[in-house]
Amino acid sequence: xxxxxxxxxxEFAGIGPGPFAAMMLSDMGAEVIRIDRATAVGxxxxxxxxxxxxxxxxxxxxxxxxxxxxxxxLELLERADALIxxxxxxxxxxxxxxxxxxxxRNPRIIYGRMTGWGQTGxxxxxxxxxxxxxxxxxxxxAIGTKAAGPVPPLNLVGDYGGGALYLVVGVLAAYIxxxxxxxxxxxxxxxxxxxxxxMTPAYGALAAGTWIEERESNRLDGGCHHxxxxxTKDGRHIAIGSNEPQFYKELLATLGLAGDALPAQGxxxxxxxxxxxxxxxxxxxxxxxWTRIMEMKEICFAPVLSMSExxxxxxxxxxxxxxxxxxxxxxxxxxxFSRTENRVARPPAYAxxxxxxxxAGWGFDQSRxxxxxxxxxxxxx
Numbered sequence: 001x002x003x004x005x006x007x008x009x010x011e012f013a014g015i016g017p018g019p020f021a022a023m024m025l026s027d028m029g030a031e032v033i034r035i036d037r038a039t040a041v042g043x044x045x046x047x048x049x050x051x052x053x054x055x056x057x058x059x060x061x062x063x064x065x066x067x068x069x070x071x072x073x074l075e076l077l078e079r080a081d082a083l084i085x086x087x088x089x090x091x092x093x094x095x096x097x098x099x100x101x102x103x104x105r106n107p108r109i110i111y112g113r114m115t116g117w118g119q120t121g122x123x124x125x126x127x128x129x130x131x132x133x134x135x136x137x138x139x140x141x142a143i144g145t146k147a148a149g150p151v152p153p154l155n156l157v158g159d160y161g162g163g164a165l166y167l168v169v170g171v172l173a174a175y176i177x178x179x180x181x182x183x184x185x186x187x188x189x190x191x192x193x194x195x196x197x198x199m200t201p202a203y204g205a206l207a208a209g210t211w212i213e214e215r216e217s218n219r220l221d222g223g224c225h226h227x228x229x230x231x232t233k234d235g236r237h238i239a240i241g242s243n244e245p246q247f248y249k250e251l252l253a254t255l256g257l258a259g260d261a262l263p264a265q266g267x268x269x270x271x272x273x274x275x276x277x278x279x280x281x282x283x284x285x286x287x288x289x290w291t292r293i294m295e296m297k298e299i300c301f302a303p304v305l306s307m308s309e310x311x312x313x314x315x316x317x318x319x320x321x322x323x324x325x326x327x328x329x330x331x332x333x334x335x336x337f338s339r340t341e342n343r344v345a346r347p348p349a350y351a352x353x354x355x356x357x358x359x360a361g362w363g364f365d366q367s368r369x370x371x372x373x374x375x376x377x378x379x380x381x
Contacts, residue, residue, distance in 0.1 A: 001029060001340055001341075002027070002028045002029020002030070002337075002340050002341070002342055002343060003028050003029055003337055003340040003342075004025060004028045004029040004030035004172075005029040005030075005340070006029075006031075007025075007029070007030040007031065007081050007082070007175065008030070008031050008079060008080045008081050008082075009022065009025055009026075009030050009031065009032040009033075009080060009081065009082045009083070009084060010032075010033055010035060010073075010076050010077055010080045010082075010083050010084070011032055011033065011034045011035065011057065011083075011084045011085075012034075012035050012083070012084065012085040012086070012087070012092075012097075013034055013035060013036040013037065013040070013351075014085070014086035014087065015086075016086075016130075016155070016159045016160075016163075016164075017086065017114060017159040017160055017163035017164035017167070017191065018084060018085070018086035018114055018164070018167075019034075019051075019053040019054055020053045020159075020160055020164040021084060021112075021114070021163075021164040021165075021167045021168050021171075022034065022053075022056075022057060022084055023052070023053045023054070023055055023056055023057075024164070024165075024168050024333075025084075025168060025171070026055070026056030026057050026344075026345055027055075027056055027333035027334075027342045027343070027344060028333070028342055029340065029342070029343075031057075032056065032057040033057055033058050033059070033060060033076070033354075033358050033362075034054070034057050034058070034059045034060070034349070035060055035061075035062055035073060035076075036059055036060070036061045036062075036351040036352060037061065037062075037063075037064070037351070038061045038062060038063035038069075038352070038376070038377075038378075038379040039063075040061060040351035040352070041061045041350075041351045041352040041379045041381050042351075042381065043351070044350060044351065047326075048347070048348035048349055048350055049325065049326040049327065049328050049347055049348055050328055051348055052325065052328060052330040052331075052348065053348075054348035054349060055325060055330075055344050055345075055346070055347060055348045056344050056345045056346060057345070057346070057349065058346070058349060058353070058354035058357060058358050059349040059350065059351055059352060059353050059354050059355075059358075060352065060354060060355045060358040060359065060378065061351050061352030061355055061378065061379040061380075061381070062377065062378055062379075063376055063377055063378075063379070064095050064097075066375070066376065066377040068372060068375055068377035069372075069377035069378065070095065070096045070097065072359070072364075072372060072377065072378060073097055074097070074101070074102065074105055075362075075364075076358075076362055077097075077102050077105065077106055077109060078105050078106045079362055079363065080106070080109060081108070081109065081110065081175060081178075082109060082110040082111075082112055082171050082174075082175060083102065083109060083110070083111050083112060084112045084114070084167065084171070085112070085113055085114070086113075086114045086115065087115075088115065088125055088127075089115060089119045089120075089124050089125055090125065092113075099111045099186050103184055103186075106184070107182075107183060107184060108178055108182060108183065108184045109184040110171050110174040110175050110178060110184050110185065110187060111184065111185070111186045111187065112167055112170065112171040112174075112187045112189065113186060113187060113188055113189065114163055114164075114167045114189040114190075114191070115188075115189075115190055115191070116128040116129070116132065116133050116158075116163075116190065116191045116192060117133070117190055117191075117192055118188055118190030118192065118193060119188045119190075129155070129158075129159075130152075130155035130157065130158035130159040130191070131152050131155070131158070132158075133158035133162065133191040133192040133195055134153075134157045134158045134162070134192075134195045135150075136192050137192060137195045137196040137199055138196075138199055138202070138203075139157055139158075139195050139196075139198070139199050140152070141213075141215075142199075142202060142213075142215065142221060143157075143215075143221070144215050145215055145216055145222065146214070146215050146216050149215075150215075157195050157198065158191045158192070158194075158195045159191060161194065161195065161198055162191045162192070162193070162194025162195030162196075162197065162198055163189065163191040163194055165194070166189045166193075166194035166197070167187065167189040170187035170189050171187055174187050205218075217268070219243065223268070223271055224268075224271045224274075224275075225271055225274035225275040225277075225278050226240060226241075226242040226243060226248050226251065226265060226274075227240065227241050227242070227243055228240055228275060228278075229304060230278060230279055230282040230283075231279070231282065231283060232282055232283065232285060232286050232287040232289075232290060233283055233284060233285050233286045233289075234286040234287060234288075236286070236287035236303070236304065237287065237303075237304035238282065238287055238290050238291070238294075238301065238302070238303055238304060239301070239302045239303075239304055240278075240299070240300065240301060241300035241301075241302075242299055242300050243300070244300075245265065246298065247298055247299055247300050248265050250297055250298045250299050251299045254293065254294060254297060254299065255278070255281050256281075262274070287303050287304075288303075290303070291303045310322070311329050320332060323344070325344060325347050325348075326347050332344075350381050351379075351381065352379045352380055352381040353381045355373070355378050355379060355380040355381070356369055356373070356380050359372070359378070
């Protein structure tokens with residue numbers, strides 16, 4: 001029984017951050033059903049188990065070009081607490097499932113919309129991806145090296161940090177408010193705005209004059225020697241985050257530099273020379289040797305692990321940070337709750353795998369279910 005037990009959510013199938021948001025809500029106990037396209041049934045190019053973001057919910061396939069299927073979607077939404085969709089602005093309206101229609105049928109529903117640019121604005125309807133959204137916020141310009149220029153930080157900042165997480169927070173905030181007011185509302189989660197929001201501390205530093213708008217010139221962008229990644233003797237890497245003076249002192253002592261005449265930790269002019277000095281030291285031992293020396297010290301240290309290595313680290317193993325579902329190792333639900341424990345309700349589903357089950361469970365009678373499937377409005381895998 002997760003913290004969101006009893007909450008019912010309808011997710012319209014999309015890619016990336018939309019399914020990730022639905023996964024999080026399901027992991028926390030909400031009943032989430034995913035509406036897939038009827039044409040997706042039987043067309044998967046890989047087993048659903050290899051896409052962990054699809055875990056935890058049942059899947060129904062509808063042909064939303066058919067009025068009967070649109071009626072089914074509306075009836076499901078009448079019974080739901082929230083909706084999640086990630087189409088370009090105007091798509092849901094063209095399907096006959098826009099907020100004006102849905103919220104007339106269910107005034108308490110939270111209508112969660114996630115797009116790259118938002119529902120309005122000069123480029124709202126143009127296509128984009130994570131890299132484009134974070135480019136417009138200052139985030140991409142700040143990440144990278146002087147030599148190579150901006151470096152894409154996977155698609156974590158825009159899609160998942162600025163998109164999925166802000167959609168989850170927005171939907172839950174609106175849901176809490178609806179318990180008081182009895183009224184639903186639209187949540188317009190734009191990845192560009194979420195990514196900009198994540199940059200708030202950096203913009204504060206810029207305003208204070210402590211952020212230099214040149215890559216590798218600041219404390220957190222690879223500019224300093226005490227917050228950086230270093231290559232080891234075996235070609236692997238370690239991460240040092242000794243920002244605070246007490247941690248920096250322990251770092252220097254461990255490296256045999258405590259008695260040397262060194263510049264002040266925050267003296268930017270000497271950061272390049274200190275980076276080079278530490279880099280030479282770290283190249284003298286392997287990653288595992290440095291781990292044995294530094295991992296339990298007050299340094300803020302970690303080995304840089306690959307995805308294949310991470311689940312085997314003793315800390316991750318002890319905490320159960322990673323789980324195995326149908327042979328696929330993947331990160332488990334987060335965050336943790338002391339009483340209403342998170343759980344994965346079911347493995348990832350094929351498109352249309354639970355069409356009959358969803359309709360029956362949400363109050364449709366058997367004869368109507370048979371008729372909908374016979375008409376092609378609903379597809380059962």
